[in-house]
Amino acid sequence: MIxxxxxxxxxxxxxxxxxxxxxxxxxxxxxxxxxxxxxxxGVASVYRxxxxxxxxxxxxQGFFFIMGYYxxxxxxxxxxxxxxxIGGGAIN
Amino acid sequence: MNPYPQVVHIFTxxxxxxxxxxxxxxxxxxxxxxxxxxxxxSSDSSYISGTATSHLAQPLGTxxxxxxxxxxxxxxxxxxxxxxxxxxxxxxxxxxxDYNNALSGSLDGAIASYSIGAGSYIDTTxxxxxxxxxxxxxxxxxxxxxxxxxxxxxxFYSGSEIDFTVYGTEAVLLPDACTDNYPIGATHTGCGVLxxxxxxxxxxxxxxxxxxDTSTRIDNVDPxxxxxxxxxxxxxxxxxxxYINEDDYEEGARIMIKIDxxxxxxxxxxxxxxNSAFGNRTYLPLxxxxxxxxxxxxxxITANLDFPMDRVGLYRAxxxxxxxxxxxxxxxxxxxxxxxxxxxxxxxxxxxxDKIQLDQEEYxxxxxxxxxxxxxxxxxxxFFDSAFDFRLGSDLLGxxxxxxxxxxxxxxxxxxxxxxxxxxxxxxxxxxxYFTRIVTAVQxxxxxxxxxxxxxxxxxxxxxxxxxxxxxxxVGGAATITDSFVSPxxxxxxxxxxxxxxxxxxxxxxxxxxxxxxxxx
Numbered sequence: 001m002i003x004x005x006x007x008x009x010x011x012x013x014x015x016x017x018x019x020x021x022x023x024x025x026x027x028x029x030x031x032x033x034x035x036x037x038x039x040x041x042g043v044a045s046v047y048r049x050x051x052x053x054x055x056x057x058x059x060x061q062g063f064f065f066i067m068g069y070y071x072x073x074x075x076x077x078x079x080x081x082x083x084x085x086i087g088g089g090a091i092n
Numbered sequence: 093m094n095p096y097p098q099v100v101h102i103f104t105x106x107x108x109x110x111x112x113x114x115x116x117x118x119x120x121x122x123x124x125x126x127x128x129x130x131x132x133x134s135s136d137s138s139y140i141s142g143t144a145t146s147h148l149a150q151p152l153g154t155x156x157x158x159x160x161x162x163x164x165x166x167x168x169x170x171x172x173x174x175x176x177x178x179x180x181x182x183x184x185x186x187x188x189x190d191y192n193n194a195l196s197g198s199l200d201g202a203i204a205s206y207s208i209g210a211g212s213y214i215d216t217t218x219x220x221x222x223x224x225x226x227x228x229x230x231x232x233x234x235x236x237x238x239x240x241x242x243x244x245x246x247x248f249y250s251g252s253e254i255d256f257t258v259y260g261t262e263a264v265l266l267p268d269a270c271t272d273n274y275p276i277g278a279t280h281t282g283c284g285v286l287x288x289x290x291x292x293x294x295x296x297x298x299x300x301x302x303x304x305d306t307s308t309r310i311d312n313v314d315p316x317x318x319x320x321x322x323x324x325x326x327x328x329x330x331x332x333x334x335y336i337n338e339d340d341y342e343e344g345a346r347i348m349i350k351i352d353x354x355x356x357x358x359x360x361x362x363x364x365x366x367n368s369a370f371g372n373r374t375y376l377p378l379x380x381x382x383x384x385x386x387x388x389x390x391x392x393i394t395a396n397l398d399f400p401m402d403r404v405g406l407y408r409a410x411x412x413x414x415x416x417x418x419x420x421x422x423x424x425x426x427x428x429x430x431x432x433x434x435x436x437x438x439x440x441x442x443x444x445x446d447k448i449q450l451d452q453e454e455y456x457x458x459x460x461x462x463x464x465x466x467x468x469x470x471x472x473x474x475f476f477d478s479a480f481d482f483r484l485g486s487d488l489l490g491x492x493x494x495x496x497x498x499x500x501x502x503x504x505x506x507x508x509x510x511x512x513x514x515x516x517x518x519x520x521x522x523x524x525x526y527f528t529r530i531v532t533a534v535q536x537x538x539x540x541x542x543x544x545x546x547x548x549x550x551x552x553x554x555x556x557x558x559x560x561x562x563x564x565x566x567v568g569g570a571a572t573i574t575d576s577f578v579s580p581x582x583x584x585x586x587x588x589x590x591x592x593x594x595x596x597x598x599x600x601x602x603x604x605x606x607x608x609x610x611x612x613x
Contacts, residue, residue, distance in 0.1 A: 002499045002500060003499070003500045003501070007507075007510050008510065011510050011513050011514050011517070011518070012513075014514070014517070014518050015513060015514075015516075015517030015518055016517075018517060018518050018521040019517065019521070021521040021522045022521065022522050022525075023520050023521055023522075023525060024520055024521065024522055024525025024526055024528065024529050025520075025529070026529065027526060027529055027530070036529070036533070039530060039533045039534075040533050040537065041540065041543075043533055043534050043537035044537055044538060044539060044540030044541075045540060045542050045543070046537075047537050047538060047539035047540070048539040048540055048541060048542055048564070049542070049567070050539075051539045051571075052567055052568055052570075052571035053567075053571055053574075054586055054590070055589075055590070055593050058590070058593050058594055058597045059597060061597070062597040062598070062600065062601045065601050066601055066604060066605065069605050069608075073608075
């Protein structure tokens with residue numbers, strides 16, 4: 001109950017604070033380039049290619065798998081560095 | 093120079109043989125079709141809709157003989173984009189009690205579950221879809237059967253954002269995330285809605301469908317619970333559909349919509365709770381028994397709900413199916429409520445205070461709903477009682493454990509709600525909102541057309557040759573050609589080659605990771 005209360009109140013307060021910040025509905029236009037249109041169009045083209053050539057999906061899946069590996073690897077490296085800092089160089 | 097030529101030779105030949113065999117194998121296997129009487133159960137106009145994952149079950153009963161050799165069902169995807177998976181399976185029971193329990197939501201008594209077919213990475217485009225499979229499942233005439241259909245989004249493409257509609261005739265919902273069995277037409281967020289399946293089975297006789305659900309009920313309302321209505325959408329059309337049973341129906345039956353405003357005192361900066369004094373009602377007549385689908389016109393809602401609906405804030409709505417109770421000279425003196433439903437909605441962009449109030453109300457409801465029994469029940473003891481026991485498992489430890497659980501264990505749904513609130517109130521704001529927008533664009537993206545390239549090539553004399561490359565047409569044509577390759581056995585090129593490509597990609601990924609690990613060590 002306490003954990004739920006803390007969690008709920010934290011999110012509510014966080015939400016209230018950030019309610020003063022603008023809400024992002026679309027990406028901005030920079031140097032006459034509408035980034036939102038570019039992203040949406042690019043994603044649509046990738047999906048279209050994936051529809052037409054299904055094997056692209058296998059390659060993209062492999063790519064994301066490797067990205068996941070790197071995410072885990074860098075998390076470990078970051079934590080190792082953190083503990084190294086806390087331990088005064090005890091972990092090399 | 094290769095120091096191990098024999099080793100390479102030994103491994104190369106089997107690999108080539110395996111690759112060639114894997115290409116030829118699907119072609120060379122002959123399929124034995126068994127011709128049995130074919131029956132079908134066609135769908136009616138009702139439908140169900142669900143999000144993310146939905147499991148539907150069609151009770152088939154018993155007394156079937158033969159072998160199922162073909163099965164299909166139709167459905168409709170209402171939001172384009174991404175891919176989805178579809179599954180169809182047959183669950184077998186040897187006991188009527190277990191079969192009936194399954195209809196109530198528990199498949200524990202099943203003695204076997206046969207996969208009829210599974211389709212992965214099905215293109216999700218708006219419109220009707222048909223899933224078909226050619227299994228070979230022999231049924232036992234003394235056993236009971238339930239047909240399960242499952243549709244779920246493919247996480248890689250679209251997370252959990254695909255909405256779909258399945259057509260059919262009678263179905264019992266067995267959602268994986270829900271423990272309850274819902275009556276036909278009932279709505280449960282995240283678990284799908286009961287409806288009907290259009291199922292065609294070949295090779296299995298006497299498919300009997302259970303009777304239609306004729307219970308009086310409210311199926312869907314608009315606005316749905318939790319909906320946020322933009323002020324630009326006002327005046328809003330309220331709608332409700334459902335069914336009123338012939339026995340329940342009386343002339344003069346009606347739908348009542350009662351709306352209360354929560355934050356009428358918002359301007360003064362105070363929240364006074366639901367203020368029924370500002371609540372108002374409108375009535376929509378039901379002209380006959382049976383299915384109904386009624387809505388307010390803009391005029392009706394402004395005329396009958398005579399308070400302005402343009403105030404930003406929280407509202408709650410109560411929906412009731414009412415029938416006349418006691419009539420005098422044709423005038424109903426009172427009404428009785430057959431079915432009712434409570435929902436909430438927001439007009440305009442809610443304020444932070446609205447959000448906090450709504451969050452806390454939902455949070456308290458969750459807390460109340462999650463407490464099973466009194467956590468202090470075991471704390472009713474006396475230290476000075478001679479029967480008091482300090483040992484493990486005693487009331488004291490039970491009391492402490494209960495209190496710890498009550499204080500620190502999150503009630504079901506709180507974490508999920510928190511994530512949703514965090515996403516809506518925090519992750520969509522500057523600066524995180526830019527990243528969220530990119531993620532949303534990728535998740536919700538739908539296949540479009542590839543761009544067309546236009547080129548003007550000067551040929552001298554001030555003249556140009558204009559060339560236009562329709563990449564979508566060119567690439568689409570190439571894809572059509574590759575998709576048209578079908579083996580004599582009916583397998584497409586994709587069905588034959590995809591496992592090999594997945595194997596190669598998988599091996600390459602593993603090799604890449606292995607090399608990286610070895611380099612780091």
